[in-house]
Amino acid sequence: MPYTVDFKNVSTVGLESSPVADALAGLRANEARYFKNKFDHDFTVQPADEAPRTLDWIHGVLSSERNISIAARPLEVSDFEVDGTRMAYVFYESGLSINVMYGIEDGSKRAVGFKLSDGMEIPEELASSFKFARQKSKLAGTIRGSYFVIKGQH
Numbered sequence: 410m411p412y413t414v415d416f417k418n419v420s421t422v423g424l425e426s427s428p429v430a431d432a433l434a435g436l437r438a439n440e441a442r443y444f445k446n447k448f449d450h451d452f453t454v455q456p457a458d459e460a461p462r463t464l465d466w467i468h469g470v471l472s473s474e475r476n477i478s479i480a481a482r483p484l485e486v487s488d489f490e491v492d493g494t495r496m497a498y499v500f501y502e503s504g505l506s507i508n509v510m511y512g513i514e515d516g517s518k519r520a521v522g523f524k525l526s527d528g529m530e531i532p533e534e535l536a537s538s539f540k541f542a543r544q545k546s547k548l549a550g551t552i553r554g555s556y557f558v559i560k561g562q563h
Contacts, residue, residue: 411453413495414441419548423454423485424479429504432526435549436506437485440498442548448491455545457499467499467509470521470563477534479503493517511563518558527551 412423416438421430424437441452457464463486468553482501488497497513504526512518523535527550531541541553 410459411455414438414452416442416445416548421454422501426482427484427502427504427526428529429526432528432550433500434507435502435528435546436504436524436552439548439552440506440508440544444491444496449508450489450491452487453489454485454487454498454500457486462484463488463497464499466563467497467507467544470509470511470559471507473561473563474521474559475538475557477538479505479507479532479534481532503532505532509563511525511559520556521559522556523554525553533560 411540414437417525419434419438421434424430427433444450457508459527464483479501481501483499484502485500495513495514497509499507506524508522510520525531525541528540539555541555544552544554546552
């Protein structure tokens with residue numbers, strides 16, 4: 410069942426099993442605030458097991474572009490189009506959030522972003538390949554993030 414993320418009253422609904430549930434909820438709320446303020450889009454998520462196509466697409470991009478397979482259990486996903494760009498998110502039990510930004514028009518921006526919730530370690534499958542920059546967030550504390558540019562067609 411889809412859930413609209415409230416960034417004013419941050420909730421751990423759907424993320425309770427994460428050891429960093431509060432920080433992950435803040436990270437999810439941070440994304441919701443961004444899309445509401447920038448695009449007037451309500452950020453909704455649903456359990457990962459209810460959206461296998463979205464999860465398979467994200468994992469397919471990771472696998473084919475960088476041979477990355479995430480070990481953590483996916484909890485929630487989001488998939489929507491805004492301003493000519495397909496956005497897909499997956500929030501993992503470990504506190505990791507991955508988003509795929511895929512411009513629909515040929516030649517538009519396409520990238521994969523990784524964000525780590527406050528209090529989690531860098532996942533083993535990402536540690537040797539990515540450097541993570543820090544940013545402060547009122548909702549999520551310290552977010553560490555990295556990304557790579559998508560080169561193929563997905």
